[in-house]
Every structure is written in C-alpha cells, then in structure tokens.
Amino acid sequence: MEEYEERLHNGPEKKELDEFEAQLLKKLIAVRTERAKAKNEYTKADLRLELTLKKQRIFTEAEQANHQELQAAAERTGDTEEQQALDACEAKLLVKLKSAYAKGDVDPAARFQSLAIVDVEKEASAKYSGESIFSAEEKARFGELTAKLDVFRNRAARWKPSVLGVTQVPGPPSGPDIAPIHVLKRGDYRQPAEAVEPGFPSVITGNFEPAVLETDRYRQYPTRGWRMTLAKWIVSRDNPLTARVMVNRIWQHHFGEGIIRTTSDFGKNGDRPSHPELLDFLAVKFMDDGWDIKAMHKLMLMSNTYQQAPENPKFNESTKDPDNRLLWRFNRRRLEAEAIRDSILQVSGRLNPERGGPSVFPPLPDDLADFARYGRTGGLMWEPNEKDEDGRRRSVYIFQRRSLPLPVMASFDAIVFSESCERRSTTTTPLQSLSMMNGNLMHEESEYLAKRLEKDAGANRSAQVRRAFEIILNRPARPEEVEKFSKFSGPLDAICRVLLSSNEFLYVE
C-alpha cells in the first residue's frame, strides 16, 4: 500500500500531471484576465471567486458571511424564496464589485492570480461548460493523466483497511428524539395516520401490546434498545421459526430442496414440510449447539441420507415419488459458479487459499477490457489485481461490481448482490459452454494443470491421462477411458479442458 501511496503522491505520473496542471493554470489565469479586461463584464462566477478571497478584499467579512449563509440556505432547501434572497444579495454585491473595479481600488486582473489548481481541475472536468477555456485536446490529456494517477489511487484504496462503523443514536437529552412513527395510509408518506409504538407482528404473536423494550441497564448509552429487543425476540428459544428457517436453508443447500421448499415463506401460502419431525429435530439441535452452523453442516453431510447414491435401482422404475421428496436417492446437483471456479483453480494447483483481506479483481476476458472503462477519459471500473496470485483467491473474495459482474460467474448463475437470493437457479446455456471452451480462466488453468500432470506422470500419455482422472475427477481412469483419451491427438491441456468441462466434474453426486 505504501508503495502505491508513494507513487500516487511523488511518482512520475504525479509530476507529469502537476506540470500539466501548472501550464493549464497559467492559461486559465491569462484567459480569464484577458476576458475580464476585454469585456469589463463580471459574472456571478467572478463574484464567487472574489468572495472567497482572504486578502485585499472588496467585501467586508460581514458581507462574505451573509452571502455564504444565503447560498447554503438556497442550496439546502432548493426553495424559491431562498434563491431569490441569494439572487438579490448577489446583485448588490455585483454592483459593488463593478464600482470597486471601476474606481480602480483593485486591479481585476491581479485578482485572477489567486486562481488555484482546484480551479483548473474544475474547469478541465466541467461537463457543461459552454466555451471552455481549455481545448478538447487539453481536456483529453488532463483526463488521461488523471486516469493514470487514478490507477495508483485505486490500488492504494484497495489495500487501505476500512471498517463499516455503527454508532449509537443518542436520544434526548443529549440528542434529538426519534420522530413519532405513523401508520401511512396506502403506504404514502404524505398521508400519516395514527402514531404507533414499536411492537411485534400481531399476526404472529396474537399480541397487540407494544413491546417491552430492552433498555441499557447501566445507562452507558442513551439508547432505547429497539434493535436489541428485536434481536432477542428473533433468536428467542420460544421462537422456533428462526432456527427452522436457517436449518431449512442449510438443508436446501446440501440436498437441492428444502424440507420446506418455499425457503422464504413458512406462512400459510408456503409449502408444507416433507419431514416435519426432522425439521423440528434439526432446529432444536441447532439452538442446543449454540447456533453453530458448521456443526449443522457436519451433521447433515455425515447422515446416511446425504451419502446416498443418485441412483437407487430398487426404486428407479417407481412412479410414486418422481420428485424425490422423500429422499430415496441423492439429488444430483450442479456446482455453483463459485465452486466451479474454485475447483478449476484447485485442481490446477493454483488456488490461492489465503483468507480474509480486501476483495480481489481476477482478470477480465480480453473482449471486455474496453467495456471496463468509464466513458472516454479512461477511469477503470475493473483493474485486475497487479499481483497475479491475488486474482486467484477463492471466489467469495471477488469484488462485486453490480455494473460489471465477471462473465464466467454471471453465466453460471452467480448473483449480483443487489437482491436477496433464497436459492440459486441452475441454468444450462451455451454462454456457459463458450466460457468453458474459450474463456481465459479455463485456458490458463488447463495449461498449468497440463504442466502439473507432466511433472507428476512424466511424458507417457497414458500415465498423464491416469493422473488427470485422479486429480480432476478424484477416481482412477477406466481402461477404455485411458485408451480413448490416450489416442486423442490434441495437446495435454485440451484433455484437461475436456475433463474440466465434463458433467462428471460439474455435477455433485
């Protein structure tokens, strides 16, 4: 991080930008001075510049303060009257400005000497300026140089530790009270009905009384404890719903379907549980184990039910339960996008298992490189990690850019985190196949995997094929497979791609 900070503040890119900005500043001052002399006409922009001056000023401190206040009020409220007041004040000041210049009290040209780099930046990046002082080329160059520097700004920001803070809301007397909460008619904020107290949904509890609020016993914080009361209610031992919902979701994750298939609806419109006693058993166990998610995974994965084969010849011809609600076999399941990417990296031996830390930016497909730019000046919305191995960390660490999801992830049904997702869909599309056939991840990793195989098994193709089956599919190759794959005329990395694209690799049984 220090390296990038240093480059950002003292690097050659910074120097180049500084020099260019200094040039632009000279031009800005010259042109503004010239315009002022030629036109002898002053705009509100000149007035505002004048008002910020600390030395040799025309306006009194009181005038400056008054203007500042009016301007703030107009901006804050957007109110017509406030704006009119500001306009009136500025009109007066403008008259004073003109007369001061006319009398020769101050040289207007000298005023522009106080323009600074920040004014250059404003002028150069102004979108709506009519006749800009800077030429299109100058603006473009400014954009280019800033973009170059932004690379280091972004890199430094990537590694800067940050934390989302939550603060206590101080109530009275040290802070403002929470506004009364009203029922809104038709959900419209302009139609408030009666004021209400915090309470729990009466449709669930049957209780219409306001909640008894959990207050801070030691009066350490002047908080009302609304959230704490709600949190405790949610995880209360008397409330079976939370634990049921959670274990049902974990179950769905491992078995493809929940015990209740509508994982987000346990109400009257939802599905009935296929195994109600099991659901309650798991929910109670979950609470007893201190809401330990890992223990729950373990319990499910070690069950006989989970360890069933996807084929059950005894019932295969039966038509009694085609949807396998009663779990007479395992539900075959495609890996999720994250697991596909992680597995490919794992077998190529290049997964970076490092935990924690900032989000990572794996390389984009070449075709998308120019799409990753903002507009024409070149700010990047996706700069791949400068250290290659950072881009090969587990998929949970991939930066979530809503406007640019990683195509290989998006095609395999990974979600963009802007909506809750109770359940991933698993679609089968040719775009997935394209990324397996031609994508950069697949090609890079299959090349590394081929090297790994050569190292493990030497130059003999049959030995390489056997090793490939062991590494990729976790089983020995059968004789006919060894024969067929050994006869294949393509390179070893093509064999790796075939196995990595196969249904056997992509589906869990």
Next chain:
Amino acid sequence: MTRRRLLFDSYLGLGGLALVDLLAAEPARASTLAADNPLAPKPPHHPAKAKSCIFLFMEGGVSQMDLFEYKPELIKYAGKQMPQAQRTQGELATFSAAPNRVIPPQWDFAQHGQSGRWLSSLLPNLATRVDDLAFIHGIKVDNNNHGPAVYHTLTGNQFPGSASIGAWVTYGLGSENRDLPGFIVMGDHRGSTIGGAGVWGNGFLPAAYQGALFRNGSTPIVDLNPRPGVTPKSQRSELDLLKWFNEKHSAERSNTSELDARIASYELAFRMQTKAPELVDLAHETEATKKLYGLDDAMTEPFGRQCLLARRMVERGVRFVKLLHGAGGDRWDDHGDIKTRLPIHAKEVDKPIAGLLTDLKARGLLDETLVVWASEMGRTPFDNNLVTDKPGRDHNQYGLVVWMAGGGIKAGSSFGETDDFSVRAAAEEIPLRDVHATLLDLLGLDQYRLTFLHAGRYKKLTDIGGRVIKEIMA
C-alpha cells in the same frame, strides 16, 4: 410457410436436426428436455401482435419540448419565469436551486404526415415515418436522477436487482433461434451505460434470461472466439472427446435430462461461433440498405450499424433486442448548451431509426416487430442555471415521452398530453408501468401471469400492475 419461418428453419440447420434426433431417440424425454432448455419457445398467454421487440433507449433524458411536444406558450414566456400555477412547487427535485427562466423551443416545429403530427426540425428523417408511430406523453418515472430512472425504465423498478424487460420477455416467450441468444443488448461504442449490466440483467430470474452483450467488431459475444492456436478442427475433436465422455456418463445414469441438455449446449455454443460472426457481418447487405441506415456518414454510422444489426437479429428470431444510445458525456443530458448538444445526438439517431422503420416495413417485418423508443425522463421547460451563458434544461421525471411502432400499434395515434409548459401530464399522469404493461400485452404476455416467485412474493414487471394503453393499439 412464411419467408421468415423458412429462414429460421434453415438457420437451425444441423442444430435443428440434432434436436430432432435427440427427441426421436428418447420420446419420453421430449417434455423434460423442453423444460431443461429455458429458452425453448413458449406459447404466448394470448395471441401476440408482435413476435419480437426492438427497444431503442436514449440515455440521459431527452428534451421532449425540443423534439416531440410543440408548446407555443414557451415562446410567449421565453426568458421569463413561468406563471406560479405552472411552477413545480418544489416537488420536482431539480438540480437548479429554483425554477428559472423559460427557454423557448430552440428549433422550428411543423406538422407531418397524414396524422398531422408536430415534430421539430431536428428529426427530418423520422418525420417521414411519423404515420407509423404512436406517441405516449406525460409519463411519470419514479425517480428524477439518471441511475434509478434508467433502472425504472428498463427493469420496472428504480432499485437495482430486478429483471430487465428483455429478461421478462424471454422468460415468458423463450427464443425462436437456438443458435443465438434470445435477448441481445448493444451498447454505445463510447462507453458503458449507467447501471451497466444491471439494465440488461436477469435480476431474480434464472441466468439464462440475462441479455447477451453484443460488442462492436467481429467478436460480438464475450468468449466467442477460440483462443489463439485453437483451430475449428482441433476444437471439434476436443468437443467430440467431451461428447463421448459425457454420453458415457449419461448412459450409466437415470434422470439425465439436465446432463443431456448440457451436452447439447456445447454443440449450440460451437455453432454459435460461426452464426454470431455471420450475424454481424454486413458484407451481404446492399449499399442502398447501408445508406438507408446512414452507414455512409461518420455521425450516423455507429447507431446506424446497431439498428441494421437489430433488423438482422429479429429477422433471425432473436426475441428482444435492446439498443443503447448515449454514454458518459455524450448522452442526452443537456443541462447546458442544449443548442449545440441536442442536434448532435438527434442527428446521430434520426436517420438510423427512420431507416430501421423503413427497412422493417419493406421486408414485411414491421407488422410482427414492436419498436419502442424511450429515454429515462423528460426535461424541464426552464433553464437549470448551471451554465448561465449557454442555457440547458433540467431533469423532469413527469415529462417522459415514449413512442412505439410496429406490430399491434395504431399507427399515427397518440395518448396523453402534457400541460402548456410540458412540465407534467395535463390530466392524469401515466405511470411508467402502463407502458410496460402495454409492451407485454403486444407481445402476447399478460402482466399478471408473467410472474416469478422471489423472496416470498410473485414478482412481475409492472409491480402493482399497469393499465394496458388500448388507445395506441390497433
């Protein structure tokens, strides 16, 4: 057999045959196979007026009173404040501190066509097609800023995460071409749109319905081209080995419809590699056609190319094509200097759009294609005070104009009207969901039946349901 049908069938080519083989070999699987191909064509809810849709989206907020709405009052009040009654009373969250002086329309208006439709001189080519269009005026968008308004216009919800219109339509109807995506998006060559992938995303719908971003050049789809060093022949032998291995895997199992669909999807992808470049190859288009779309002029060429490609796509059975115009500083967001900026953007799209309508009509495709033109908001009649010497207009979420043409549209009609100052609907405002409901209806979809259970609720494009605007339908 229609000419278009014939084109589809020949297009399916080997793919069609392979599918037939698959179905013949395993008749019992036919239905599950269709279920496993999320893009298999599905029957509409009611007879469709149009089979496919081309959605032309102008990003930035187009000034309706400089193009489509002739308001003489604005000339009368030029440079003055609007009368108090017409002020927006702070409800319109504009960026200027207060409603400022009225800017008159900057270009002359004239009536065109049989319908006597008023258009400004900025759209001379569209003016010749005006009798094909149906206008909706005074549409209200939920938000007055670009990001949320773009999301609202294109996904029915101002917050990111919802399914885009194209995703809903392909979810409802599937696609008629198995070699190409059912929903294709072409962005502005100058950069990414606000909201990025979210505006053609699948949202909560399965990923198969996300829009495929087509890019300029010979590799329109991401990862379409084989890597350097991989020849079609070597890739074919690679895929043959994969097929052998996958089929062996399937043969040992039951319930293999999903597995078989994936085997087929590799074949589809392989074919797509030749079909998609062929789609974007304009070598076989005549010079006259290219000229019609303005490909001979550097200013109209980029959007002209998009429009011509859109025609080629619907011709091949792509269900939904979305064209985006405007990006970054080059969009319709004329806060300042509208006098210079608007003519540029209007010119960039005028000829291409008129060319598209002419060409679709000449080929008999306009009757079965719905063309929709929209922006994410309108603009204000008054100056927004950001650049005092070069006036421009502010955002106006109450002033959106949308026009439609093609299948099921009452050509030359118009619905809704804004007040004398083009600020908002004169009578009842038209919520955007009405437009969405109309679009779905024309494509044979019932907004109340096109639902998807997500987060405990049956989601739909029109949220609480919109009114189908029968007034603009034939």
